[in-house]
Amino acid sequence: MDQKPTLKVLLAGPRGFCAGVDRAIKIVEEALKRYGAPVYVRHEIVHNRFVVQSLEAQGAVFVEELDEIPNDGQPVVFSAHGVPKAIPAEAERRQMFFLDATCPLVSKVHREAEHHFTRNRHIFLIGHAGHPEVIGTMGQLPPGAITLVEDEAQARSVEPPPGHDLSFITQTTLSVDDTAEIVDILRERFPQISAPAKEDICYATTNRQAAVKEIAPRVEMMIVVGAPNSSNSLRLVEVASRSGCKAAVMVQRGRELDLDQVAKYSSLGITAGASAPELLVEEVLAKLRERYSLDIEEVVVAEEKIIFKLPSALATAPAA
Structure with missing residues (x-):
């Protein structure tokens, strides 16, 4: 049997879930455990179709607006991206039980x-x-x-x-x-303009872009695991292109990866947007292993230890 060619792969660290995304997903999962299905979620909890479908399989129901939700007393979760003040005001008017998963x-x-x-x-x-x-x-x-x-x-x-x-x-x-x-x-x-006391671009976005900048000059192609409606994932593709990669592509799942395109290059970088689970990175690696023997090096530019607490309502509520 022919031996597979070796492909050099640099894995970006950090990559994938950030603390805000992790918290938002746990809010939905914990609400399902404690209150049972359905748990309604206004908009995609995070911008990743795999995550949304996984939560739907557990009993989450995703809606675009509150008027799609019946007054059945079940929890309503607001997505990690935040909502206008009119949304919780409307939920209060309707006496809905809502949980705010907005990233802190x-x-x-x-x-x-x-x-x-x-x-x-x-x-x-x-x-x-x-x-x-x-x-x-x-x-x-x-x-x-x-x-x-x-x-x-x-x-x-x-x-x-x-x-x-x-x-x-x-x-x-x-x-x-x-x-x-x-x-x-x-x-x-406007020289007198007031700036934020601390930069608004979050630590996770900054760290993931820094890792791509570190890797991009060392590889010919960058694969970003993420969703086309995910701002932070799109930025990673742009950063890779600007930082020296001949090619930078986004895939949502491993099966989307075009191995014939990969064949043009001898080295790859892989990262994942902040709303993409590590399982999807493993899918990409599995797809590559169909044709290559992988020489993997992890390039870590920062350690992330931040954890955000769940809402107090989930800490005190009895399980369903």
Whole structure:
């Protein structure tokens, strides 16, 4: 039997689930254990189809809006991306039992926005239009209090309303480098603009991008395990392309990987977005082993030990 060719693989560390994603998934799983099915979830709990389908198999029911949920007393979970204030207000009006799985680092950005607003500062939010996190952050304040800035061109042209000091906040899952360039433009135009006390881009996004930057110059192709609607996963593909890779692709499952495309290269990097479970990375490695003998090296740029607590309602509720 012909011996398989060897393929060099660099595994990014950290990769995959962050503390906020892990907490959000556990909230749904724990609610199912304690209250039984169904547990309703407004929007995808995290941006990963495999995770959503796994929770559906346990009894979670995903909806887009609260009006799709019957008043049956079962828990309602808000996704990790955060929601506008109107959503919990509506849930309270309907006397729903809801659990907020918003990542604490997203909640931090919400509190920053409120802080700036109380000080009569107009807020620039650096982020992507239509992303659930951006919708949730802008929905913390009255319309017009926040202006979205998506790129450098908008940073150069945006005009704030008169009569306000200025501040900026950012989506937590952005490209570190792109955001820095946008911030530089805003600071040049508005030297007195107030910045976050601590950077808004979350530690997990920063660490995963740093690992890709470390690996990309050493490999010819980067595989990002993630979802096309996952902001942090898309940024990893972009970072890999900018950092020296000849090719950077995203796959959701191992079966999607095109081994003929891989055959063009002698070295690979593999990472996973913050909402992709390690099982999916193992799928990619298994797919590669169909054709190659793998020489795997893990490249770790940071150790992550952060754990976020579950809501107190889950800590005290009896099991179903």
